[in-house]
Amino acid sequence: xxxxxxxxxxxxxxxxxxxxxxxxxxxxxxxxxxxxxxxxxxxxxxxxxxxxxxxxxxxxxxxxxxxxxxxxxxxxxxxxxxxxxxxxxxxxxxxxxxxxxxxxxxxxxxxxxxxxxxxxxxxxxxxxxxxxxxxxxxxxxxxxxxxxxxxxxxxxxxxxxxxxxxxxxxxxxxxxxxxxxxxxxxxxxxxxxxxxxxxxxxxxxxxxxxxxxxxxxxxxxxxxxxxxxxxxxxxxxxxxxx
Amino acid sequence: xxxxxxxxxxxxxxxxxxxxxxxxxxxxxxxxxxxxxxxxxxxxxxxxxxxxxxxxxxxxxxxxxxxxxxxxxxxxxxxxxxxxxxxxxxxxxxxxxxxxxxxxxxxxxxxxxxxxxxxxxxxxxxxxxxxxxxxxxxxxxxxxxxxxxxxxxxxxxxxxxxxxxxxxxxxxxxxxxxxxxxxxxxxxxxxxxxxxxxxxxxxxxxxxxxxxxxxxxx
Numbered sequence: 419x420x421x422x423x424x425x426x427x428x429x430x431x432x433x434x435x436x437x438x439x440x441x442x443x444x445x446x447x448x449x450x451x452x453x454x455x456x457x458x459x460x461x462x463x464x465x466x467x468x469x470x471x472x473x474x475x476x477x478x479x480x481x482x483x484x485x486x487x488x489x490x491x492x493x494x495x496x497x498x499x500x501x502x503x504x505x506x507x508x509x510x511x512x513x514x515x516x517x518x519x520x521x522x523x524x525x526x527x528x529x530x531x532x533x534x535x536x537x538x539x540x541x542x543x544x545x546x547x548x549x550x551x552x553x554x555x556x557x558x559x560x561x562x563x564x565x566x567x568x569x570x571x572x573x574x575x576x577x578x579x580x581x582x583x584x585x586x587x588x589x590x591x592x593x594x595x596x597x598x599x600x601x602x603x604x605x606x607x608x609x610x611x612x613x614x615x616x617x618x619x620x621x622x623x624x625x626x627x628x629x630x631x632x633x634x635x636x637x638x639x640x641x642x643x644x645x646x647x648x649x650x651x652x653x654x655x656x657x658x659x660x
Numbered sequence: 661x662x663x664x665x666x667x668x669x670x671x672x673x674x675x676x677x678x679x680x681x682x683x684x685x686x687x688x689x690x691x692x693x694x695x696x697x698x699x700x701x702x703x704x705x706x707x708x709x710x711x712x713x714x715x716x717x718x719x720x721x722x723x724x725x726x727x728x729x730x731x732x733x734x735x736x737x738x739x740x741x742x743x744x745x746x747x748x749x750x751x752x753x754x755x756x757x758x759x760x761x762x763x764x765x766x767x768x769x770x771x772x773x774x775x776x777x778x779x780x781x782x783x784x785x786x787x788x789x790x791x792x793x794x795x796x797x798x799x800x801x802x803x804x805x806x807x808x809x810x811x812x813x814x815x816x817x818x819x820x821x822x823x824x825x826x827x828x829x830x831x832x833x834x835x836x837x838x839x840x841x842x843x844x845x846x847x848x849x850x851x852x853x854x855x856x857x858x859x860x861x862x863x864x865x866x867x868x869x870x871x872x873x874x875x876x877x878x
Contacts, residue, residue, distance in 0.1 A: 553825040560818050561808065573875040574808055578822065581804065581868050585826045588857070592829040595836060595850065 425502035427645045434638040441635040448628030456621035463618075472530040474622060478629035480523035483551065486516025486633060490558075491583050494576030504641065506572035507648075509579065510562055511640030515633060517555035524548055543593040544601040550589045554582045568648065661745060661753055668757035672726075682719040682762040683769055689715035690773040701778045708777035709838030712787055715773070716766045717798060717831055721820060723762045724802040727754050728810045728873075737810075741877050747870035755796075755803040755866070763795030779842070786841025790854060794834035797858040800865050801826045807869040811876045830857055 424430045456474035463470035493509035496502060527545065528538045539545065558575055565571035614622070693711050694704060731737040740750050770791055771784050779787065805823035809815030833854040840847045 550825050550828055553821070557818075557822040557825065560821055564809075564812050564815075564818050570811075570875055570878070574872055577868055577872055577875075578808060581826070581865070585829065588829040589825070589832075592832040592853075595832060 422500070422502070425500070425504050427504055430504050431642055431645060434642060438635060438638055441631055441638065445628055445631035445635050448624050448631060452621050452624030452626075452628050456618075456625060460617055460621060466534060469530060469533050470618070472526050473618065474625045476523060476526040476530060477622060478626045479519045479526065480548070481626055482629050482633050483516055483519040483523050483548065485630075486512050486519060487551065487554070487579075487583070487586070489637070490516065490579055494579040497572055497576050498580075503572075504645070506576065507644040508637060508641045509576065510572075511644055512633075512637050513555055513559050513562070515636050515640070517552065517559065519629075519633075520548060520552045520555060524552065542601045543590075546593045547586070547590045550593075551586060554586055558582065661749055664740070664745070664750065664753050665757055668754065669760060671730075672757065672761040682723045683765050685722050686715045686719040686766055686769060687773065689718060690776055693777070705778045705780050705842075708774060708779040709783055709787055709842050710835050711777060712770050712774060712779070713791070713794075713831060713835040713838060716763075716770065716791055716795065717827055719766055720762055720795065720798045720802060721823060721827075723758070724806050724819060724823065725809075725816050727758050727803055727806040729806070729815070732810050737873075738877060741874075747874055748866045751803055751807060751869040751873060752862075752866045755799045755869075758803065759796050759799040763791075763799050767791045767795060782844055783838060783842035786847055787838045790834045790837035790841075790847075790851065793837075793851065793855050793858055794830050797830045797854075797861050798827065800861045800869075801830070804865050804869045804872065807873040807876065810873070830854065833857065 424433060453474055457471055460471070462468050490509040490512050493505045493512070496505040497509065524545070527548075531540070532538050558578060561575050561578055562571055565574060690711060693707075697703060697707070728737065731740070741747065743750075767788060770787050771779075774784060774787060802823055805819045805826070808822060809819040812818065833850045836850040837847045837854060840850065
């Protein structure tokens with residue numbers, strides 16, 4: 419029994435079909451618990467007031483925006499090395515989800531920044547690198563759509579994903595060059611003394627778990643859809659020939 | 661390899677368009693900016709280094725699809741692929757030819773256009789140096805973008821979308837060198853980082869471009 423068995427589309431669909439209801443339920447539970455807990459049962463921050471509650475959407479979506487790209491990177495590598503179609507399709511399925519997460523992070527950040535910093539947008543290193551990440555998502559999805567041959571598209575996008583990752587990291591350090599910016603540093607690290615207060619931390623943790631589960635559920639579902647769409651196309655083209 | 665380089669240069673100069681197009685675009689951008697932001701000298705001289713860099717980058721972007729598209733259409737790319745030259749060599753030569761026909765003229769034209777934007781005197785050398793160091797990176801990254809989209813019917817817009825985020829680090833460091841030079845600050849750190857990006861992409865990216873081109877020619 420190895421992980422590579424799931425490279426078989428049939429096996430993948432059968433397993434994810436069994437797992438998916440559980441993931442959906444857990445994701446829903448976590449999100450509802452975390453958000454309700456965060457929105458209604460935590461105190462207001464003494465300086466930020468109630469706007470601090472944006473954190474329960476902002477931080478998890480930002481987390482998933484980066485991790486979705488990481489997942490695409492791993493899936494692309496698996497496709498290049500072992501050429502499992504499910505892997506390429508999973509990378510394709512994750513891209514729009516990651517792009518939406520990036521937009522959510524940017525939008526909630528703007529809503530948060532307006533009352534706190536007095537501006538919707540600043541060319542701050544973190545904000546800028548998220549904008550660049552969003553551009554990478556757009557380019558990646560556009561390339562998938564533009565190429566007709568599935569295997570060529572998978573090859574090209576996975577190489578774009580590899581090269582893009584390197585440049586995304588480069589950009590992250592390049593924009594640091596301007597200044598430290600408005601965005602605060604990390605306050606959620608496990609190894610630091612000064613961290614966010616536990617009152618906010620526990621509901622946030624539940625929200626992050628909810629977003630991770632939601633991402634997994636969406637990627638499973640979208641991968642299944644891609645596999646089925648490809649099967650349908652294969653059947654249709656076979657009928658067309660007959 | 662030398663024959664291929666000569667052929668590409670000849671084609672770019674004689675076939676018209678390719679050689680002058682980038683330069684003309686660069687000229688248009690720098691001439692249009694004062695119309696857009698107004699002719700105040702101090703404002704212009706403050707934004708001049710950035711404008712020159714953006715103009716050079718856009719001029720580079722405009723000419724990217726010429727790197728491979730024409731050879732793809734008439735089939736000479738297939739011939740090149742079967743030649744004894746490795747694919748990595750081909751894309752490197754293509755990028756070099758693109759740099760000589762687009763990047764180098766831009767570097768030489770930048771000080772002339774700097775006059776139009778009332779670029780501060782100490783900035784001239786740094787604009788030229790930063791462009792000279794940075795434009796090879798633009799050509800090499802652009803060749804990667806061109807190789808990605810070579811088989812597509814309307815690849816131009818898609819290529820811009822793919823290439824622009826890849827250009828960000830080069831632009832940031834290049835414009836930073838020019839800006840610091842204009843203000844009389846030390847430029848060593850961004851200049852070294854810019855050179856690092858240039859050498860890094862020249863050393864590594866041709867492998868990615870060649871891999872992509874092989875997939876597209878399959």
